[in-house]
Amino acid sequence: MSQGKYVIGVDYGTDSVRSVLVDASNGAIAATSVFYYPRWKKGLYCNPGQNQFRQHPLDYVEGLEQTIKACLEQVGANIAQQVKAISIDTTGSTPVAVNEQGVPLALTPEFAENPHAMFILWKDHTALKEAAEINKHAEKFDDNYLKYVGGIYSSEWFWAKILRTLRVDESVKKAAFSWVEHCDWIPFLLTGAQHVSELKRGVCAAGHKALWAEEFNGFPPEDFFNSLDPLLKGLRERVSQEVLPASEAAGTLSAEWAQKLGLNTDVKIGIGAFDAHMGAVGGQIEPYHLSKVMGTSTCDMLVAPSAEMTGKLVKGICGQVNGSIIPGMSGLEAGQSAFGDAYAWFQKMLKWPLEQILADSNAISEEQKEKLREEYNEQIIIKLSKAAAALPLDVKDELAIDWLNGRRTPDANQELKGAFWGLDLGTDAPAMFKALVEATCFGAKKIVDRFIEQGIPVKGLIGLGGVAKKSAYIMQVMADVMNMPIRIHQSDQTCALGAAMFAATVAGFYPTVENAMEAMGHGFSDEYFPNQENVALYQARYEKYKAMGAFIENN
Numbered sequence: 001m002s003q004g005k006y007v008i009g010v011d012y013g014t015d016s017v018r019s020v021l022v023d024a025s026n027g028a029i030a031a032t033s034v035f036y037y038p039r040w041k042k043g044l045y046c047n048p049g050q051n052q053f054r055q056h057p058l059d060y061v062e063g064l065e066q067t068i069k070a071c072l073e074q075v076g077a078n079i080a081q082q083v084k085a086i087s088i089d090t091t092g093s094t095p096v097a098v099n100e101q102g103v104p105l106a107l108t109p110e111f112a113e114n115p116h117a118m119f120i121l122w123k124d125h126t127a128l129k130e131a132a133e134i135n136k137h138a139e140k141f142d143d144n145y146l147k148y149v150g151g152i153y154s155s156e157w158f159w160a161k162i163l164r165t166l167r168v169d170e171s172v173k174k175a176a177f178s179w180v181e182h183c184d185w186i187p188f189l190l191t192g193a194q195h196v197s198e199l200k201r202g203v204c205a206a207g208h209k210a211l212w213a214e215e216f217n218g219f220p221p222e223d224f225f226n227s228l229d230p231l232l233k234g235l236r237e238r239v240s241q242e243v244l245p246a247s248e249a250a251g252t253l254s255a256e257w258a259q260k261l262g263l264n265t266d267v268k269i270g271i272g273a274f275d276a277h278m279g280a281v282g283g284q285i286e287p288y289h290l291s292k293v294m295g296t297s298t299c300d301m302l303v304a305p306s307a308e309m310t311g312k313l314v315k316g317i318c319g320q321v322n323g324s325i326i327p328g329m330s331g332l333e334a335g336q337s338a339f340g341d342a343y344a345w346f347q348k349m350l351k352w353p354l355e356q357i358l359a360d361s362n363a364i365s366e367e368q369k370e371k372l373r374e375e376y377n378e379q380i381i382i383k384l385s386k387a388a389a390a391l392p393l394d395v396k397d398e399l400a401i402d403w404l405n406g407r408r409t410p411d412a413n414q415e416l417k418g419a420f421w422g423l424d425l426g427t428d429a430p431a432m433f434k435a436l437v438e439a440t441c442f443g444a445k446k447i448v449d450r451f452i453e454q455g456i457p458v459k460g461l462i463g464l465g466g467v468a469k470k471s472a473y474i475m476q477v478m479a480d481v482m483n484m485p486i487r488i489h490q491s492d493q494t495c496a497l498g499a500a501m502f503a504a505t506v507a508g509f510y511p512t513v514e515n516a517m518e519a520m521g522h523g524f525s526d527e528y529f530p531n532q533e534n535v536a537l538y539q540a541r542y543e544k545y546k547a548m549g550a551f552i553e554n555n
């Protein structure tokens with residue numbers, strides 16, 4: 001192993017946080033550790049029926065400490081002393097209300113059990129009404145403050161979530177001094193900052209979810225917020241205007257955290273960004289290639305040289321922001337609100353009666369029941385995929401719409417619902433699963449079509465994330481539906497690896513993120529090519545999908 005060039009990448013996903021300790025000279029992963037959020041796992045503070053998804057800050061703090069310590073234990077004290085930087089990515093928009101000291105309210109005794117004082121996870125759609133109001137309100141202004149977020153503000157995003165919370169919780173309203181994205185709060189925590197004024201925001205979260213733009217000198221003016229709802233009065237001033245790219249440092253590790261983790265206080269802490277953005281870097285994104293992070297949801301990332309984007313605005317996506325993925329390039333983000341989550345929903349449906357029967361049954365022991373549960377949790381999607389892949393294809397097969405968690409892009413509308421069509425008594429679970437898989441791939445194609453219609457060529461597809469790695473079946477359907485090859489990245493941990501590449505840049509090991517990507521990238525493991533026999537049939541089914549989608553949207 002080379003001496004002295006170690007960094008840590010921390011990736012906060014929806015269910016878990018993972019840290020990787022990486023040799024920055026070549027990208028080799030020296031240690032890795034995963035921590036599943038314990039409170040989240042129990043379903044605490046969430047109400048899926050109302051699309052309320054909250055995460056307790058302690059899940060994040062405990063996971064940070066435990067995963068980094070576990071990585072350091074794996075490599076030993078000598079290497080721990082050679083760690084030079086840590087960078088962090090998180091889901092988003094996942095904001096939290098903080099007090100003047102920058103402490104999330106749920107970390108104070110009064111708010112410890114209050115879901116409104118916790119992080120409002122990206123997939124929480126309780127702010128539908130507020131998002132609609134923001135969209136209507138924006139029409140009143142000469143400046144189009146929504147132009148860099150695809151023209152539509154989403155209930156998944158910062159200001160909609162803040163406004164809704166201030167409306168429904170008087171105690172949080174009184175105690176909240178400011179609001180912070182998860183990806184900006186972890187660097188604040190690690191650097192030991194003590195006041196909101198010291199908070200360094202990343203351009204990624206500010207630009208994609210909070211309407212920050214160079215052209216507006218930051219966030220929209222005070223008048224925009226005050227006239228939207230006086231509850232927002234003055235908040236803009238308490239949300240710092242200065243934003244930085246993730247290649248910059250937020251500071252160095254505080255003495256408290258250095259001692260807790262067993263690291264030095266000269267370890268640099270990078271500016272945070274979203275998981276998919278750092279994941280695109282970990283997955284070696286190239287200009288005009290769509291990097292598809294396919295997990296619970298999808299985030300579809302594209303970079304284009306900023307100079308080539310002058311005057312180009314892509315409608316209906318989740319934003320285009322200079323430097324949000326790679327400094328010097330315009331970062332464009334789109335995505336689907338449910339991808340793997342659609343398969344997880346179907347699995348949950350099938351499991352429901354089994355769970356009830358198993359719970360009441362005396363036929364097997366509690367230990368055997370637990371083993372059985374583990375087995376079917378692992379096997380259901382795999383078995384369905386195998387059976388679905390073996391089914392013959394017909395244009396009249398069962399058809400589905402993938403909007404089970406609303407539609408993120410093109411044209412955000414979180415109120416839309418999913419659907420199945422064309423069922424009969426011959427329809428079985430594999431046929432419905434096949435329809436769902438095809439629907440998620442059709443939803444993906446709509447995004448590619450939107451980029452192309454708006455003048456942004458898509459020259460290649462890169463597949464990252466859990467589904468890309470786990471499902472050859474779904475990736476083959478994707479290649480067939482898109483009529484384009486898709487390359488799957490070698491790494492299982494592209495987000496954490498991307499964070500490590502940013503950390504290597506922040507540490508000064510590389511002058512640019514592109515240099516870090518070149519030296520530390522793991523390359524590609526598989527490539528799926530379209531099966532020309534299926535392309536025309538999928539094209540015909542895609543037309544049906546669009547017609548059915550339009551019907552749902554208009555009724």
Ligand SMILES: Nc1ncnc2c1ncn2[C@@H]1O[C@H](COP(=O)(O)OP(=O)(O)O)[C@@H](O)[C@H]1O
Pocket residue numbers: 013014015016294295296297339340341342343344381382385465466467470471474
């Ligand atoms: N064998 C499989 N085939 C297809 N999808 C799968 C399979 N196993 C798990 N999934 C899906 O993968 C998703 C999780 O993806 P992952 O990238 O691991 O997580 P996250 O999005 O939280 O980072 C889940 O929604 C699950 O339904």
Ligand SMILES: O=C(CO)[C@@H](O)[C@@H](O)COP(=O)(O)O
Pocket residue numbers: 013014015090091092093122274275276294295296297298299333
């Ligand atoms: O929306 C974004 C980023 O903009 C993601 O953080 C969000 O979709 C969560 O992604 P995961 O599928 O949980 O990794």
